[in-house]
Amino acid sequence: MSLLRVDNISKSFGGLKAIQNVSISIRPGEIVGLIGPNGAGKTTFFNCITGIYKPDAGTVMFGDYEQEITGLxxxxxxxxxxxxxxxxxxxxxxxxxLENVIVGAHKHIRSSLVDLLFPSKRSYADEMKFVRRAHELLEFFGIDRYANDLASSIPYGSQRRLELARALACEPKLLLLDEPAAGMNPQEKQDLLEHISEIRRQGISILIVEHDMKVIMPLSDKVVVLDHGEKIAEGRPEEIQKNPLVIEAYLGKQ
Ligand SMILES: Nc1ncnc2c1ncn2[C@@H]1O[C@H](COP(=O)(O)OP(=O)(O)OP(=O)(O)O)[C@@H](O)[C@H]1O
Ligand SMILES: [Mg+2]
Structure with missing residues (x-):
């Protein structure tokens, strides 16, 4: 049983085939790494799954009952x-x-227009629950001391963590991370590895795009490699590191 099953999706921009017939599946609780050289189509793949782009062809199934979400x-x-x-x-x-994290929880806040006009005990209790949850998430990432600061004013590495906190606020089953370690120093990357492992221990599946092999390899149960929009390899991290096609397309250029 898959949590996410992508079958043969393709996406072109004019004449450029950014993604061609790519399929992947993610099981509940799995961490899948998605790698490939610059321009390989990794972000486009994310955008096709998350509804930012509608794929030209192929299907995306998601959830406990594998419901189709293509193009939603x-x-x-x-x-x-x-x-x-x-x-x-x-x-x-x-x-x-703090507000950035609360916005991430919007789908769980039941307050309606009526609640806003005539605040009830229930809507107040609801909001308090999410404020508490938001603080818990900020504490988890060690950034609660910034709760009342403007999001743009906090250090870069903390902004990256805040994005993660906001994504977790909607209590996802699957978390897609597009280069979460970009621009982080080695200590911040190590912290990120530990946070991602802990998120998985809570039962959340993860699809992660990352250029740093020191992040991808220890974390991933399975690695999928894209090159020029096509899937060229898939396997366990140790297999991928030895795969000649991958070395040529990607690792060899490092
Ligand atoms: N909206 C768009 N319009 C036109 N071309 C696009 C668009 N988005 C992506 N592309 C092109 O599609 C190809 C794949 O880009 P994409 O951003 O998905 O690659 P990537 O693997 O995420 O690269 P990087 O590692 O640099 O982030 C590139 O050639 C890119 O220029
Ligand atoms: Mg990208």
Missing amino acids: VSYMISWRGMARTFQNIRLFANMSV
Whole structure:
């Protein structure tokens, strides 16, 4: 049984085939690494799964009952339990750190317009619950001391962690991370490895794009390699490291 099953998706931009017939599956609790040289199509693949782009062909099935989500809009997909972070950090710069996390939990906040106009005990209790949960997530990532600071004012590595906290606030079943360690120093990368392992221990599956093999290899149960939009290899990390096609396409260029 898969949590995510992508079958033969393709996406072109004009004449450029960014993704061609790519299939992958992720089981519950699995960490899958997605690697490949610059421009291989990794981010496009994420965008096709998360509803930012509609794939030209192929299907995406997701959830406990493998329901088709191909071409659904982003918020519908996120509502079903898929959350992501972005290669270029996308935070609400003018909101506080805490507010950024609370926004991530929006699907769980039941408050309606009526609640806003006539606040009830229930809507207040709901909101308090999410404020507490948001603080817990900030504490988990060691950034709760910034809770009331503007998101744009905190250090870069902490902004990366805040993106993760926000993604987790919607209580996803699957978390997609697009280069979460980009720009981090070795200590920050080590912390990130530990956080991702802990997130998996909580039962969340993860698909991670990352250039740093020291992050990908120890973390992943399975690694999928893209090159020029096509899947050229898939296997356990130790197999992938030895695969001549991969060495030629990717590792060899490092
Ligand atoms: N919106 C778009 N319009 C046109 N071309 C695009 C668009 N998005 C991506 N591309 C092209 O598709 C190809 C795949 O890009 P993509 O960003 O998916 O690669 P990537 O593997 O994430 O690369 P990187 O490691 O540099 O992040 C590239 O040639 C890119 O220029
Ligand atoms: Mg990318």
